[in-house]
Amino acid sequence: MLTPTAVSHSTLHRSNHTLPVPPRTATRCSVCAMRHLCMPQGLTLDDLPRLEAVICSARSVRRGETVYRAGDPFDNLYVARSGSLKTVMAHRDGRQQVTGLRLAGDPLGFDGISTGFHTCSAIALEDSSVCIIPYQALKHLCRETGALQDRMHRLMSEQLIRESSQMMVLGSLSADERVAAFLLDVSERNGQRGYSHAEFNLRMTREDMGSYLGMTLETVSRTLSRFQKRGLIDAQGKLIKIIDLEGLRHV
Template sequence: MLIPITRGMQIMSDAKPSQSHYLKSACSNCSVLELCLPLGLTGVEIERLDTLIMQRLKVKRGAALYRAGDPLRSLYAVRIGSFKTSVLSIDGREQVTGFQISGEILGLDAISTDLHACDAVALEDSEVCPIHFAHLEKLARELPSLQHNLNKILSREIVRDHDMLMMLGNMNSDERLAAFLLNMSQRLNTRGYSSSSFVLKMRREEIGSYLGLRLETICRGIAHLRDQGLVAITGRDVNIMDLDGLKQLIVGCQRHLK
């Protein structure tokens, strides 16, 4: 369902009208300012960027922010909550390609072709700031610091893709699971949350899809980490008992955790 936004912007959501709505937005007052697109911008530059984000969008758990094949209209800065991105394989199965949390950008997949290459679905009740891409490009030409930030974000996505390929090619199943948990730990810690105790918003099947592992392999891996006294996982609640020990499982692969 297309929902019109002020100044001609539009955002796609398959949520019902009662499931999502818009809120006023202000980059300067955002709790994830230092993790998002405005990072390093001056006060005046942030104010100019703020004019592109007229309103925020709430997305209910399970609702799609956009679907594969939808035209590029906006990039979306995750303000609250989390999302998964995924594509469909030839046989119709879902392949999870990433998990995005607050301070990260969704929609970069559409820049090259002007069409989204994947689905982006909320893992929990979430909130995003839509940034009209054509307007963002224009402002970036006027603000070198903003263009620099865009380049850094795009480069970071490329590095993550490379790291994922390296992980799938070089790590065994326990190492992949350890790397995933450490990655979540570090990302959440950067946002002011506990690095040792957190809740996974995704299902184990989704983690397995992302890591290229079957569900039963994920369950065995969790048991192996528990038996080694490294991690205790009950349902979606994670408690890392030995952070250094968990890191030792992937010695030589630390750069894949960025």
């Protein structure tokens, strides 16, 4: 049986300063509202307590704090338990590129498996929390639990598919199509989590959206204004209301 002592300690950062590690809270996957997104199907009654022993804690992350930075040693995988986060990679000239939006139930940290070091940073877009999953302990449990190993493979495959889809968005779609595809993606993912697909707070700034979609801040703002004039959406700050879902799909 794996115990909470198997969990390695992580450091959360803000700007360039290391923050005190906040207290952890006990995590029970069986009562988590996001369990349908990250929990494997087919676990036995004996398997669930063992998984909960590995994922034995959740940690709060304040807006602007990082769960891990590019270059940090890879020890843990994470799952967003609440809130939302972005993943960011740095160019050689210091510019930063937003590479992903992670919502509750989404995994984080797969980028570190290959080299043993994280290649991107994960930053909270709002006050959030993450479940901490020590990778070595998880590997040990995967060898003993087929359902968990299958779920790991599915999560990694889903992330590859999402990244490939993003490459297609950047390489072949117009500015209007990129913004529409992004809003539809967030809408669908909110629906999967039991939230409204038609009205949501988009925690990404317009600048982050531009970085993620390969557009300037000005182009993102003009595109959203154009969608609003066409009656496709109503954008009031971070609050997005999708008024004409079919119209947005046909952009």
